[in-house]
Structure formats: C-alpha cells, structure tokens
Amino acid sequence: MQYKIPRGTFDILPSESHRWQKVISTFRETALSFGYEEIVTPIFEQVELFERSSGESSDIIQKEMYRFQDKKERWLALRPEGTAPVVRSYLENHMEAGARINKLYYIGPMFRYDRPQAGRYRQFYQYGAECIGSHHPFYDAEIISLQTTFLNRLGLKDIKLEINSVGCPNCSKDYDKALIDYFSPHIEELCPDCQNRLKTKPRRLLDCKVPHCKSIAGKAPSMLDYLDAECRKHFEQVQDYLKLMNIPYDINPRIVRGLDYYTHTAFEFLNPALGAQNAISGGGRYDGLFNQIGGKDIPAVGIAGGFERLLLSLETEMIDLGGKAKPDAYLVLVGEEARKKGTKLLADMRQSGFSVIYDPEKESFKAQLKAADNQSARYALIIGEDEIARGIVTVKNLQTGEQQEIDADEVSELV
RNA sequence: GUGGAUGUAGUUCAAUUGGCAGAGCACCGGAUUGUGGUUCCGGGUGUUGUGGGUUCGAGUCCCAUCUUCCACCCCA
CATH class of the missing domain: 3.40.50.800 (Anticodon-binding domain)
Structure with missing residues (x-):
C-alpha cells in the first residue's frame, strides 16, 4: 500500500456510514423541531477571524490551527470550530435585520492539529446550534434541552450534564483576582503547568489533575460566590427553566470553557465511560463575541458536539442504530x-x-x-x-x- | 508538544532459545446444469507497518521512521 490516510483522519466506510447518517438525521430532525435552521459556511476562513474570536493565547490558535497561504498570499485557516464562522456570516449577511432572533444549526468537519487519541482527531465532525439575538435565560435552557432531546432520541442514557456560570466581564475580573490572591502564596508547590496557568488563565488551575494542585484548588474560592446580582439571577433562571423542562443537571463550579468569549452559562455533557476524551458536547452563552468580532452588541448562546464521541458512546451502550438499507x-x-x-x-x-x-x-x-x-x-x-x-x-x-x-x-x- | 505501549492474511489472533509464516471467522469455488441461509469438500488470499543494521539464517535482536492506542496538554 503506497498511500496512507493522513494522521488523525479517518474514512467513514460503507459499513459505518449508515450509522453516521442516522445520527446526523436525528440531529437535523431535533434541531428542526426546536425551530433551528441550517447554515453552511466554508471550511476555511481568514485566519484573523479565529484569532480574534478564540483569543490569540488559546491553544487552538497557538498550536492547533491549520494555517496556509493561498496564491495571493492571503492567510487562511481550516476552521477549528464552528461558532466564529456562524457569527461572521450572521454579521456579513445582516441577519439581525431580518429577525430579532436567529436560531441556526450547522454540521460539518472541523480541523485541529493535535495529538490523535481515541475520540480525538485532526479532522473531526461537529454539530452545533446557535441562538442569536436574545439574552433571555430561556434560550440557555433551550439550547441545553436541544442536546438532551437529541441524546434521548438516540437512546443514550449514561450522559451527565454539568452546568456553571462564568459570570460577566465584571464579576469575572473580581474572581480572577481572588484566584490569583489565593494561589499566589502556594506558587512554589504548584506543578509547572499551574504556575504558568496562574499567569495566563487562573481558572484553569481549578481543573488540574496533579493531586497536590488538586488539594490546594479544593479550598479555592468558587466562581458562584463572585457572581454579581444580575449574573446570579440569570443563572437561577436558567436552572428554573431546566427544572421545568425536566432536565437533570449538576452544578460544577469548575467548568471552564476553552474559548475566551463565554459569559454566564457554561455547560458540558460528559460520558464518564469514554476515558480521557469524555466531553460529548459543550457550550454556553457568548454575549461578548459579537463585540469582539464585529463591534455590535448581540447576545447569543450555543452548543457544539462531536459525532465521533457520540458514536463511541452509542457503541459502549450497545445501541443499535438499525442496519443498512436492504434492497427490495x-x-x-x-x-x-x-x-x-x-x-x-x-x-x-x-x-x-x-x-x-x-x-x-x-x-x-x-x-x-x-x-x-x-x-x-x-x-x-x-x-x-x-x-x-x-x-x-x-x-x-x-x-x-x-x-x-x-x-x-x-x-x-x-x- | 511531553511520557509510555503497539503493529503478522479482509478480520480476531498464533508462531519455542533467532531455524520452511499458521488457525478460527470472513471470502471464493464445488457437492446429479433451477433454489439461498444449515451441512460437507476444496482453496491461504502475506512486501510480518516502512527503511536500514547484526547474523549462515530475522516475524523474533539493534537503530531510525510511520501508524494506532494509553496518559498528560487541550477539547468535540
């Protein structure tokens, strides 16, 4: 065999493709039933779009993004995530003028240069949904409900939902300061990674898996104590809606979203059976992103999920998606x-x-x-x-x- | 990017101290030339991931490289 598939990529063969189709069509049907419509954006975009949205210091930008120049020497990037392109398209096409709220979903490949592992690939397939134009906590809950409904329709059981509020820029600032104050006296005891995190992203300290860091982080101040009145209220209202929608959840104050633009609600769907790469989907509110990209103040909340991990979960739970089509x-x-x-x-x-x-x-x-x-x-x-x-x-x-x-x-x- | 494992037929796996590369499943052909699945008979389909090295001789030992996997990092 002379040619081999590039590292971290995979073929979806006929023996598998009907399972993919089933999952994809289930997502489409679910999104549609929630009033979401499909948007398709290009697979590559200007590099700056992602640099501006994800934050230049993020891992995605620093080491994971596929960049290239075209013949006119324009810098382009294979999209590492789906939200920024949707926001770009929204602004470019003046969708805010057409409707007060736009509910959009997308499906397609994303690209990140990362060390491959089970459930982690360099070209991977994501689905996502974005509700743009409202700050109302109902939509935070609706986005979460879209995901739980999708999982239920597939028949998945062993999935946990964890939610958190990361506050707004205001309380966020206070909290980061409190974290730095708390950890600084211990800086000598922390692992090298954490010493670094203290300077760049203090919240990442809360997630460290090194036992000693963990024990120090155990007594660290909680984000929830630093939410201002408005953020607290929003978070409570989201929870009220989740209860009304009969969606079980746990509050995990340690949830930190990877990307910079999140505000208020942050959440993750986890499958504990999957090992290290156990996040099936995640998302949250990103009221700050539009400002960051296009100078407009537009609130939004969204979710993104990975098909590979979903299919892995379906496999471990031995859920039958139905065989391939049989000829008449x-x-x-x-x-x-x-x-x-x-x-x-x-x-x-x-x-x-x-x-x-x-x-x-x-x-x-x-x-x-x-x-x-x-x-x-x-x-x-x-x-x-x-x-x-x-x-x-x-x-x-x-x-x-x-x-x-x-x-x-x-x-x-x-x- | 860091650390550690791994690779043999389509697939799951064997192969003794270095001594002729094998088995189940799958696949193909056949069992009075018009009846499939079950059964029986026959067939191994291979550059042992790749490239070097040691040796009379390498699947086996050494070096390099690639892949996948596990953990870290990060995240879907």
Whole structure:
C-alpha cells in the first residue's frame, strides 16, 4: 500500500456510514423541531477571524490551527470550530435585520492539529446550534434541552450534564483576582503547568489533575460566590427553566470553557465511560463575541458536539442504530432471453423507485440466489427459460421461502 | 508538544532459545446444469507497518521512521 490516510483522519466506510447518517438525521430532525435552521459556511476562513474570536493565547490558535497561504498570499485557516464562522456570516449577511432572533444549526468537519487519541482527531465532525439575538435565560435552557432531546432520541442514557456560570466581564475580573490572591502564596508547590496557568488563565488551575494542585484548588474560592446580582439571577433562571423542562443537571463550579468569549452559562455533557476524551458536547452563552468580532452588541448562546464521541458512546451502550438499507429485490436471471427481459424489468423497477440489485457476473443460478441472500434482499425475482416460455416471473420471498408465479407485467405491484 | 505501549492474511489472533509464516471467522469455488441461509469438500488470499543494521539464517535482536492506542496538554 503506497498511500496512507493522513494522521488523525479517518474514512467513514460503507459499513459505518449508515450509522453516521442516522445520527446526523436525528440531529437535523431535533434541531428542526426546536425551530433551528441550517447554515453552511466554508471550511476555511481568514485566519484573523479565529484569532480574534478564540483569543490569540488559546491553544487552538497557538498550536492547533491549520494555517496556509493561498496564491495571493492571503492567510487562511481550516476552521477549528464552528461558532466564529456562524457569527461572521450572521454579521456579513445582516441577519439581525431580518429577525430579532436567529436560531441556526450547522454540521460539518472541523480541523485541529493535535495529538490523535481515541475520540480525538485532526479532522473531526461537529454539530452545533446557535441562538442569536436574545439574552433571555430561556434560550440557555433551550439550547441545553436541544442536546438532551437529541441524546434521548438516540437512546443514550449514561450522559451527565454539568452546568456553571462564568459570570460577566465584571464579576469575572473580581474572581480572577481572588484566584490569583489565593494561589499566589502556594506558587512554589504548584506543578509547572499551574504556575504558568496562574499567569495566563487562573481558572484553569481549578481543573488540574496533579493531586497536590488538586488539594490546594479544593479550598479555592468558587466562581458562584463572585457572581454579581444580575449574573446570579440569570443563572437561577436558567436552572428554573431546566427544572421545568425536566432536565437533570449538576452544578460544577469548575467548568471552564476553552474559548475566551463565554459569559454566564457554561455547560458540558460528559460520558464518564469514554476515558480521557469524555466531553460529548459543550457550550454556553457568548454575549461578548459579537463585540469582539464585529463591534455590535448581540447576545447569543450555543452548543457544539462531536459525532465521533457520540458514536463511541452509542457503541459502549450497545445501541443499535438499525442496519443498512436492504434492497427490495435481487434479480436472478438465467439464459440470454432472461437477461434481456430482466434488464428491462430492472430499469423499470428502479425508475418507479424500487431498490433492485443484479450482478451479470454471477452466472449460475445458485450463485445468484446466494448473492441475493448475502445482500439481504427481501425478494428474489427469478427469470429462467421456464418463466420466459410462460411469460411469468417467479417471486421468492427470501425470508419465508414462499414462492409464487406472477404475470411478468405485474411484478412491480407485488413488491 | 511531553511520557509510555503497539503493529503478522479482509478480520480476531498464533508462531519455542533467532531455524520452511499458521488457525478460527470472513471470502471464493464445488457437492446429479433451477433454489439461498444449515451441512460437507476444496482453496491461504502475506512486501510480518516502512527503511536500514547484526547474523549462515530475522516475524523474533539493534537503530531510525510511520501508524494506532494509553496518559498528560487541550477539547468535540
């Protein structure tokens, strides 16, 4: 084998693709039933869009983004995430003028240069939904509800929802300061990563897995104590809605979203069975992003999820997504006359919407029937010398083994 | 980017101290030339990830490289 698939990418083969289709169509149906409409944006964008939205210091920008120059030496990037392009498109197409609220969903590949692992790829497929134009806590809950409904429709059970509020820029500032005050006396004891985090993103300290850091972080001040009155109220209202919608959740004050632009609600859906890469989806409110990109003050809340991890979860829970489509009929043709008549029948039946399979390279009667069985066809349509002579087609039900002879013209009606 | 494992047939796995690369499943063909699934018979389908090295001889030992996996980092 001379050529190999690039590292961190994968083919979706026919044996898998029907599972993907099932999950994707379930997401589409769910989003649609919540009033979300699809938006499709390009796979690459100007580099600056992501630098501006994700924050230049973020890992995504620093080490994970695929950048390249085109022939006019414009710097472009394969999109590492879906929200910024949606926001770009929203602003560019003046969608705020068309409707007060825009509810959008997207599906497609994202790209991050990262070390591959189970459930983590360099080209991976995400779905996402964004509700743009309202600050109302109902929509925070609706976005979460969209995800739980989606998971329920797929039949997934072992998924946890954790929510948090990261506050607004105001209380956020106070909190970061409190964290720095708290951790600074311990700086010598912290792991090198955490010493670094203290300078760049204090909140990341709360997440560290090194036992000693963990024990120090255990007594650190909680974000929830630093929320101002308005943020607190918003967070409570989101929870009220979740309760009304019958959605179970845990509050986890340690949730930190990776990207800079989040405000208020932040949440994650986790599957504890998945190992290290256990976040199925995550999201939150990003009232600050529009300002960051386009200078307009537009509130929004959204979610993004990964299909790979979803499919892994479905596998560990052994949930059957239904097999691949089975053909209605397989043509078994023996003899030259039968081949002619059968080919015509094949074309007619396909024209009227049936799925019919025929393979001229299988010549023996037995080989054709075997193939019909192999492909799980519902019926075998048999035409041989006998049928030709009598102007009929033998129809065999491959499940029951029952067989009947019918008039050549009436085949379509029976199947 | 850091640390640690891994790789043999389509697939799951064998192969003794270095001594002719094998088995189940799958696949293909056949079992009175018109009846599939079950059964029986036959067939191994391979650059042992790749490239070097040691050796009379390497799947096995050494070096490099790639892939995948585990953890970190990060996140979907």
